[in-house]
Amino acid sequence: MKLAMIGFGQAGGKVLDRFLEYDREQGSEIVRAAVAVNTAKADLMGLENIPEENRVLIGQARVKGHGVGADNELGAEVAEEDIDEVQSAIDNIPVHEVDAFLIIAGLGGGTGSGGGPVLAKHLKRIYTEPVYALGILPGSEEGGIYTLNAARSFQTFVRETDNLLVFDNDNWRQSGESVESGYAEINREIVERFGILFGAGEIREGGEVAESVVDSSEVINTLACGGVSTVGYASETLDRERKGGLLSKLTGEAEEEVDSTSTTNRITSLVRKGTLGRLTLPCEVGGTERALLVLAGPPKYLNRKGIERGRKWVEDETGSMEVRGGDYPRSRSEKVASVVLLSGVTNVPRIKELQQVAVEAQENIDDLRDASAENLDQLVNDNDDELEPLF
Ligand code: GDP
Structure with missing residues (x-):
């Protein structure tokens, strides 16, 4: 089937970049259009296969091209503010030729985690084609804030998309590898699996005919x-x-x-x-x-x-x-x-665990915030309140 893919944030962009490479190697033509969106200029510049004009830098007024630093609420705000810039890039896609949209994002970070669901909501309002997302869960070693981001983004993505396809980094971690080479291997795995899934149902003229070829409508109906x-x-x-x-x-x-x-x-x-x-x-x-x-x-x-x-x-x-x-x-x-x-899977212990860790992280963050406001107050003010600020 033919997809318009939008890589949102760093992980989203990198996986999309790999999809384009896979498409070229396999001659599969799954990616009818590819757009990368990010708040970090450096991440957009690091992409290899996505045309320059399809790379959209959002949030320049707020974060000056430096990214949102794993703050997914900020990621969502910035995406909402600059949705017109993303839409301009999508306007160049021949949407009548695509079967569906696929937004790719890491759920643990800021830009894709927050901005991805905002884009899904926007696309669903405008187009009749289904809007899917490929959401990547963070590894459990990444810590509380990433888990909290992922749990909140997961919830919002499910609500705003026609289907959320999930890839769990935690399940694919390999010990003894650097993070980058680890991701390169993981991204290959992602692309092979989803490449076969979405590559099915694309019968090209003069192509091979098998006994019972999967049609794009079967993928769409399943999702x-x-x-x-x-x-x-x-x-x-x-x-x-x-x-x-x-x-x-x-x-x-x-x-x-x-x-x-x-x-x-x-x-x-x-x-x-x-x-x-x-x-x-x-x-x-x-x-x-x-x-x-x-x-x-x-x-x-x-x-x-x-x-x-x-x-x-x-x-x-x-x-x-x-x-x-x-x-x-x-x-x-x-x-x-x-x-x-x-x-439509529903019995997923991994998500329940993720949510539990996320709730604990949220409570911890709130407690620390309260405690640190109090501690600062104690530090700045003298014991008997005899000193006064200048103004
Ligand atoms: P963003 O740029 O703010 O959206 O955040 P990132 O995409 O950098 O990171 C979000 C999460 O995505 C991280 O916590 C990792 O779990 C994951 N991640 C980052 N890069 C990759 C990658 O290349 N492949 C995979 N599978 N996951 C990644």
């Missing part, structure tokens, strides 16, 4: 229940050279003999692995409202039977009666990958 979504992924690299044998090497034609039973079994087990493995937001899959399976790979390695079996299994596992499924043919790919979108 239409609203609320919160998570995505599972599993892949298996194909040993195509061995299968193709000497003959295929000589002729250059891959005359692969593909056994249909093993294709079916591979697909079924990839669907199970994808659903039960590491989700972008860990949750209990039971009670999921809707689901979509996308099987990506060379058409020969995809079949209707496998998807049908996988679909039934997901129905049993989630209890949902609305499980869709289909193919995303990619003949050049060396692997078969399954992406499982679970939409």
Whole structure:
């Protein structure tokens, strides 16, 4: 499907930048338009693939291009004040050619966390296309203020979007890595998962036709229940050279003999692995409202039977009666990958924990604020109030 993507804040911009790279490598054309919005000039300048004219610096009058310093209330205010500047960039997007908007933002910071929901609300007022967001939760080691920001932003994003797809940094942390190289790896993971999900349903002229191709409307219908979504992924690299044998090497034609039973079994087990493995937001899959399976790979390695079996299994596992499924043919790919979108999930202990830490952080911040006002008063004034200020 074709998306207008808006990267809001630093994390949002960086992930969008990676999406453009992925699109180019895969020839997938998911990103019909890309706009980066930030309050920090340096972050916008660091982007590589987003055209200069699509980088919007907001809040110059308030923060002079230096960012909002993890203050998401300020991020929201600045976005509201400068929404016309964001709209001007969106005016250049051929919106009639896009299937949906996707706002990408880190929920723990200030600019994307606060400004993202403001933009979602604005877009929903103006356009009829669905407005989705990809919200990134901070790692738990990032501390109280990031957790508090994320909990408040999460709540607001869910209210203002048609669906909030969540990626939890905490679930993807790798020890022993620098933050930056860690993020580079995490961002690759994000783009691979969401790239397959949104890449499905894009049948190009002269493109490959598989048995049951996922259409963009199936992605949209799955997300239409609203609320919160998570995505599972599993892949298996194909040993195509061995299968193709000497003959295929000589002729250059891959005359692969593909056994249909093993294709079916591979697909079924990839669907199970994808659903039960590491989700972008860990949750209990039971009670999921809707689901979509996308099987990506060379058409020969995809079949209707496998998807049908996988679909039934997901129905049993989630209890949902609305499980869709289909193919995303990619003949050049060396692997078969399954992406499982679970939409409208409600049993998410990680969010409950996040909220609890956020409430504690908020109480702490309030207590400290009160205490420090009192302490300052005691410091500045002499014990018996004998001194007076000058004026
Ligand atoms: P903003 O610029 O004020 O919106 O804030 P940032 O985007 O810099 O940071 C918000 C949160 O996003 C951080 O607390 C991190 O959890 C996360 N984050 C920052 N950069 C990246 C990134 O490149 N990838 C991922 N996955 N998360 C990031």
